[in-house]
Amino acid sequence: MTAVAVREPGTATVLGRAAAAEWLRLRTVRTTWWCLLAATVTIVGIGVILAYDADDVTASGELPPATAAGEFGVVLGQFALLVLVLLAVTQEYASGAITPTLQWTPRRGVLLAARLAVPVLAATAVGVLLALAADIAAWFIADLAFSPGDVAGSLGRVAAVLLAGGALAIGVGLLLRSTAGALATVFLLQLVLPFLLPAFGVQWMADLGELLPGSGAIWTLLGEPEMTAGQATALLVGWAAVAVGLGGWSLLRRDAG
Amino acid sequence: MISVRGLTKQYGAVTAVDDLTFDVAPGKVTGFLGPNGAGKSTTMRMILGLDRPTSGSALVGGRPFARLAEPLRAAGALLDAGAVHPGRSGRDHLRVAARTHGIPLRRVDEVIEQVGLGPAARRRVKGYSLGMRQRLGIATALIGDPGVVLFDEPMNGLDLDGVRWIRRLVRGLADEGRTVLLSSHLMSEMEQTADHLVIIGRGRLIADASFQEVMRGQGAGRKVRVRTPSTDQLAGALLRRGAVVHPAGDGELLAEGVSAEAVGDVALEEAVAVHRLAEEHSSLEQVYLDLTGDSVQYRVAGAPELVAQR
Numbered sequence: 315m316t317a318v319a320v321r322e323p324g325t326a327t328v329l330g331r332a333a334a335a336e337w338l339r340l341r342t343v344r345t346t347w348w349c350l351l352a353a354t355v356t357i358v359g360i361g362v363i364l365a366y367d368a369d370d371v372t373a374s375g376e377l378p379p380a381t382a383a384g385e386f387g388v389v390l391g392q393f394a395l396l397v398l399v400l401l402a403v404t405q406e407y408a409s410g411a412i413t414p415t416l417q418w419t420p421r422r423g424v425l426l427a428a429r430l431a432v433p434v435l436a437a438t439a440v441g442v443l444l445a446l447a448a449d450i451a452a453w454f455i456a457d458l459a460f461s462p463g464d465v466a467g468s469l470g471r472v473a474a475v476l477l478a479g480g481a482l483a484i485g486v487g488l489l490l491r492s493t494a495g496a497l498a499t500v501f502l503l504q505l506v507l508p509f510l511l512p513a514f515g516v517q518w519m520a521d522l523g524e525l526l527p528g529s530g531a532i533w534t535l536l537g538e539p540e541m542t543a544g545q546a547t548a549l550l551v552g553w554a555a556v557a558v559g560l561g562g563w564s565l566l567r568r569d570a571g
Numbered sequence: 572m573i574s575v576r577g578l579t580k581q582y583g584a585v586t587a588v589d590d591l592t593f594d595v596a597p598g599k600v601t602g603f604l605g606p607n608g609a610g611k612s613t614t615m616r617m618i619l620g621l622d623r624p625t626s627g628s629a630l631v632g633g634r635p636f637a638r639l640a641e642p643l644r645a646a647g648a649l650l651d652a653g654a655v656h657p658g659r660s661g662r663d664h665l666r667v668a669a670r671t672h673g674i675p676l677r678r679v680d681e682v683i684e685q686v687g688l689g690p691a692a693r694r695r696v697k698g699y700s701l702g703m704r705q706r707l708g709i710a711t712a713l714i715g716d717p718g719v720v721l722f723d724e725p726m727n728g729l730d731l732d733g734v735r736w737i738r739r740l741v742r743g744l745a746d747e748g749r750t751v752l753l754s755s756h757l758m759s760e761m762e763q764t765a766d767h768l769v770i771i772g773r774g775r776l777i778a779d780a781s782f783q784e785v786m787r788g789q790g791a792g793r794k795v796r797v798r799t800p801s802t803d804q805l806a807g808a809l810l811r812r813g814a815v816v817h818p819a820g821d822g823e824l825l826a827e828g829v830s831a832e833a834v835g836d837v838a839l840e841e842a843v844a845v846h847r848l849a850e851e852h853s854s855l856e857q858v859y860l861d862l863t864g865d866s867v868q869y870r871v872a873g874a875p876e877l878v879a880q881r
Contacts, residue, residue, distance in 0.1 A: 322640040327673075342663040344655060410654030413621060414664075414711060417648060418671040420620045422639040536715040570621035 332428035349398035359474030361448025373436035381468035382454035403487030434480030478550035485557025500531035527553035577627035589774035602765030603754040610774040643715030649708035798847035
């Protein structure tokens, strides 16, 4: 082959193609569809159960708004979506598929951007739709208050939690590279420790729990534990940024895998 | 064209690749040889920007591979056939590759045909045999119609048909003017396919020469076997011309340091009958063992003696 001067496409084109490939990667493995099924069952299912049990949701016996259905659903159901996002990263390290991936997209910053954008946005979009479905189900089943303004605000909070959680999962996955390790880490930070640490009744443990990303997520969705919107935002954004920073360093600077 | 300059890779105290410098030219099959653990795969990974060199550089078509916008059009590689997501079908794997470069779907089906993957391409990779994985890996390497191809031990685990297929493919790629780098730890494979050899051991360059030069360089030992009824007369004549002659029994002589033509001419001058005349090359395998003898990393105790006896 003689060397021919070929006009190379610009970075925007390369990024667009990498994102399209990332989308195809997501669609062509079964785990994605299993995770979506699990998310659907959990989020809509919890919403429906909450609707049937609406009288007992608040201590005062006051009926919650329909948006509580989607929010409760997402507190648990987010894990199916975060697993989807996480596996998009760690499965490649487990199977060695990261080697061909980096041969096709050797500009690692481009891969990081595509990998951050596509699975996280896909999971967020699905989560928002499922939360909306849960809200509507609750509205029909228990005739809970359903105002478009409330619903829009609630779905915005769901989106914020899933965007931050997804970025955290990508970052942890890129840093640890192992499915088991990354899954355990995200699970602990996002759900187990925020609930578990305050339960010991020891002040410093409770304080520590409130510094975890999951506490910010739970506050955003349920309004607990006691903190300000600024603190919750700082937790969501701060943890996501640190995780993406470390994971991005790992992808950009270390050997492929 | 691949240019490797002073390429070095250290893992802690271990130097896997040690100051390698060589070029891989287009239009030829270049065999990349070395014992297991010599650093072949690490070198290929650095050429492809997968692993970061400790020092030195590697260029593909004059540029670092990791900066290319459309790398599959510059170089395609089969490194580890198993490194594919097991849950995806072979065709989907290729579709993802194609999508990273805006390559049309038609080309995906073309390479599936070219490597003979056929209907299996629609099955999940999980169920593929090693041979099918190798074919998928080669399809992936070829999808961008690259000017450079790198195959790391492509014949490992293949049956004879598969091996012959790869030999023909590799030959064809070189004949089309592409740069072909083919690694192996087996000399016998190279004897069939390679035009040029880059031999490394313990991460260091041992030889970078044409197949013939490598054979000749080692092959002070080119021998000529001649059968004649007049062994004593011919042996005496050859000795006078400076050849080393060994009796080979059964009316045969083995002469070193002369060509077959020279032996024939001498026989004519001496008017002795010649019933057989043949050049005997030392096998490439022997040459390789001689070259890499000191650099085998995982040597079985006692093995050097075995080698020496052969």
